[in-house]
Amino acid sequence: xxxxxxxxxxxxxxxxxxxxxxxxxxxxxxxxxxxxxxxxxxxxxxxxxxxxxxxxxxxxxxxxxxxxxxxxxxxxxxxxxxxxxxxxxxxxxxxxxxxxxxxxxxxxxxxxx
Amino acid sequence: xxxxxxxxxxxxxxxxxxxxxxxxxxxxxxxxxxxxxxxxxxxxxxxxxxxxxxxxxxxxxxxxxxxxxxxxxxxxxxxxxxxxxxxxxxxxxxxxxxxxxxxxxxxxxxxxx
DNA sequence: TATTAACTAAACTATATGGTTGAACAAACT
DNA sequence: AGTTTGTTCAACCATATAGTTTAGTTAATA
Numbered sequence: 001x002x003x004x005x006x007x008x009x010x011x012x013x014x015x016x017x018x019x020x021x022x023x024x025x026x027x028x029x030x031x032x033x034x035x036x037x038x039x040x041x042x043x044x045x046x047x048x049x050x051x052x053x054x055x056x057x058x059x060x061x062x063x064x065x066x067x068x069x070x071x072x073x074x075x076x077x078x079x080x081x082x083x084x085x086x087x088x089x090x091x092x093x094x095x096x097x098x099x100x101x102x103x104x105x106x107x108x109x110x111x112x113x
Numbered sequence: 114x115x116x117x118x119x120x121x122x123x124x125x126x127x128x129x130x131x132x133x134x135x136x137x138x139x140x141x142x143x144x145x146x147x148x149x150x151x152x153x154x155x156x157x158x159x160x161x162x163x164x165x166x167x168x169x170x171x172x173x174x175x176x177x178x179x180x181x182x183x184x185x186x187x188x189x190x191x192x193x194x195x196x197x198x199x200x201x202x203x204x205x206x207x208x209x210x211x212x213x214x215x216x217x218x219x220x221x222x223x224x225x226x
Numbered sequence: 227t228a229t230t231a232a233c234t235a236a237a238c239t240a241t242a243t244g245g246t247t248g249a250a251c252a253a254a255c256t
Numbered sequence: 257a258g259t260t261t262g263t264t265c266a267a268c269c270a271t272a273t274a275g276t277t278t279a280g281t282t283a284a285t286a
Binding site (some may be wrong): 126130132156157159160163164167180181182 | 244246247252253
């Protein structure tokens with residue numbers, strides 16, 4: 001699990017830019033070409049393409065090449081890892097929801113044994 | 114809510130460094146002096162101090178000065194915001210836990226009305 | 227075959243980042 | 257008063273980042 005921390009570095013870094021977060025949101029609707037992802041931004045195409053690359057290298061986005069167009073889709077596994085990391089702090093903003101949630105989580109771990 | 118995105122930028126950026134994440138974890142146990150936070154790292158004191166500052170400016174850490182020593186403590190509100198942002202993607206890794214979780218969340222919103 | 231469209235790659239610029247060192251400062255200790 | 261401790265600040269360095277522009281590749285279209 002040594003690489004876990006390096007992965008979190010790159011995932012959180014990828015998320016630290018509004019353009020990239022916007023692209024992830026755009027992908028919620030399903031697969032999109034890089035051109036479509038780039039269009040909303042006042043930025044060169046090449047610039048947007050570099051953002052996609054950052055997302056891809058962080059493992060947040062998968063790329064499928066078909067002909068000349070590159071289709072991107074969400075890959076949520078790493079987002080989940082980031083979320084798990086944050087969850088550790090739930091108890092610091094904790095309300096009853098999170099208490100319930102933790103109970104369920106423990107139960108889940110028990111089932112996974 | 115325009116500054117929300119800028120805040121997420123700085124929060125995710127603050128989280129993108131292992132040293133800073135480590136410091137947050139150290140603060141789970143409660144308030145700590147900057148010297149204590151710095152000690153575990155093979156880094157100059159001034160370097161570590163700069164990391165603390167990044168955490169502080171991202172709103173993840175509060176600072177209380179008493180005499181010559183600066184005590185830091187977790188401030189989870191921004192972590193919560195980051196977590197909320199990530200939660201949007203729950204359905205992409207969704208398992209039954211998250212379904213339950215969403216139900217509870219909706220119930221909570223109803224109660225907050 | 228020539229052109230256009232969807233991309234990447236490379237080279238470059240400006241700025242941010244993570245780190246260092248050395249100096250400064252206020253507070254506690256002798 | 258002098259020293260040590262906990263900390264910041266400023267200057268500096270190397271590297272990374274976000275952006276640009278221009279050139280190149282591959283695929284669809286006329």
